[in-house]
Amino acid sequence: MPESASPSIAELEAKVASQATDTDSLVAKEEAIHLLSEHYAETAQADKLVALVAALRPFFAVVAKAKTAKIVRTLIDQLAKIPNTLPLQMQLCRDSIAWCKAEKRSFLRQRVEARLAALLLESKMYTDALALLDELVREVKKLDDKPLLVEINLVESATHHALRNLPKAKASLTSARTAANAIYCPPQLQAQIDVNAGIIHAEEKDYKTAFSYFYEALENFDSINSPRGEDCVKYMLLTKIMMNNPDEVTSIINGKPGMRHQGAGLEAMRAIATAHQQRSLIEFETALSTHAAHLTADPIISNHLAALYDMLLQENICRIIEPYSVVETAHIATVMKLPLEKVEQKLSQMILDKKFRGILDAGAGCLVVYEDQAVDTTYDEALETLGNMSKVVDALNVKANSLVGGASKAKDDKDDKKKEEKGKEGKEDKNLIKKKPKK
Numbered sequence: 001m002p003e004s005a006s007p008s009i010a011e012l013e014a015k016v017a018s019q020a021t022d023t024d025s026l027v028a029k030e031e032a033i034h035l036l037s038e039h040y041a042e043t044a045q046a047d048k049l050v051a052l053v054a055a056l057r058p059f060f061a062v063v064a065k066a067k068t069a070k071i072v073r074t075l076i077d078q079l080a081k082i083p084n085t086l087p088l089q090m091q092l093c094r095d096s097i098a099w100c101k102a103e104k105r106s107f108l109r110q111r112v113e114a115r116l117a118a119l120l121l122e123s124k125m126y127t128d129a130l131a132l133l134d135e136l137v138r139e140v141k142k143l144d145d146k147p148l149l150v151e152i153n154l155v156e157s158a159t160h161h162a163l164r165n166l167p168k169a170k171a172s173l174t175s176a177r178t179a180a181n182a183i184y185c186p187p188q189l190q191a192q193i194d195v196n197a198g199i200i201h202a203e204e205k206d207y208k209t210a211f212s213y214f215y216e217a218l219e220n221f222d223s224i225n226s227p228r229g230e231d232c233v234k235y236m237l238l239t240k241i242m243m244n245n246p247d248e249v250t251s252i253i254n255g256k257p258g259m260r261h262q263g264a265g266l267e268a269m270r271a272i273a274t275a276h277q278q279r280s281l282i283e284f285e286t287a288l289s290t291h292a293a294h295l296t297a298d299p300i301i302s303n304h305l306a307a308l309y310d311m312l313l314q315e316n317i318c319r320i321i322e323p324y325s326v327v328e329t330a331h332i333a334t335v336m337k338l339p340l341e342k343v344e345q346k347l348s349q350m351i352l353d354k355k356f357r358g359i360l361d362a363g364a365g366c367l368v369v370y371e372d373q374a375v376d377t378t379y380d381e382a383l384e385t386l387g388n389m390s391k392v393v394d395a396l397n398v399k400a401n402s403l404v405g406g407a408s409k410a411k412d413d414k415d416d417k418k419k420e421e422k423g424k425e426g427k428e429d430k431n432l433i434k435k436k437p438k439k
Helices: 011-018 024-041 048-057 065-079 086-104 106-124 125-144 146-162 167-178 188-201 207-223 229-242 246-254 256-262 266-276 281-290 301-322 329-336 340-352 380-435
Strands: 326-328 356-359 365-368
Touching: 011 024, 011 048, 011 086, 024 048, 024 065, 024 301, 048 065, 065 086, 065 106, 086 106, 086 188, 086 365, 106 125, 106 146, 106 229, 125 146, 146 188, 167 188, 188 301, 188 326, 207 256, 207 380, 229 246, 229 365, 246 256, 246 266, 266 281, 266 301, 281 301, 301 329, 301 340, 326 329, 329 340, 329 365, 340 356
Parallel strands: none
Antiparallel strands: 326 365, 356 365
């Protein structure tokens, strides 16, 4: 439709409010609903969008149930485009679920409940999300609705991962893959499966496999021009950094994936790769503070970067204390340009983890590093000798039992043979007595 002929907002609202039920009026009303919802989303009029959903419920009674489900889900998606509306989205979903139960719209209710579970996950209400998902999974399995089951299992996997329960997260992801293999999976849904798989493999330190999954997800997201492709590129760069290959970060950014998603997010990952390559904690912290919106805001990237920072801090401390037997903790903090409390806390942790042998002298404010001593292997060797002797004794005992058993068996066989011979002799004597002629 030409821009000059596009209807005004007042005309769209009038069409939506119309009570006409003929076919042309219903088609025009449906088109007006989509245009009006897009306008409300672009102008951030969340209250009007929520009111629109409530006002359309009489209209839903005269249209097909499948079309009703499509319109409701579209309106919820439009509301999601407005920033800072997470509580409003959850309230809209709960109201829609209550209406679906009253109208016995099970098909729509299940899909809105799946959306509500995803919103609960986003708002970090993990217990409520799992309670809703457990009931929903049982219901959907009975109906064998595999497309919806894939979405539910993916949300369940992400929820368990957020709770750091990797076994259950993997089990839910496996269920999602099993259901997805039996149906046609849209690119966006397949990409989400690959993203979840990559995240779980990254948690298990299998960064090479995780990189492959993130690359597959990127291809699927790019095929539908989804903005989530940028997140996949950042995850790919993260895996390269965690594999200690920061040199490959530049090649990926300058390559085909990076050229399609140029922006502040990739520059943030480049800054982290540079700091890691130079083993510089100062540059690492600067990159984290400068690009906080793209690094610390993402829980996946934030968790892995925290582990990377801890590793860099440990390496730098070990390099500083290596030439000393006694060194002031204040000197370590000064060289590293870090707070003294943070350095002392890390030193205590390293001593407990046996990264080096030493003690912290709090009174003198210094670290005493012990020299590495040769490991005394006498105890281990004695245990090994005793173990070998035990095996020899057991073997001799088995051999002796077998010999005794063989001798007793031979004796029993000999006695049985004698009894058989005596029995034969007795029979022969009886036969002779029977055959003796009478006088």
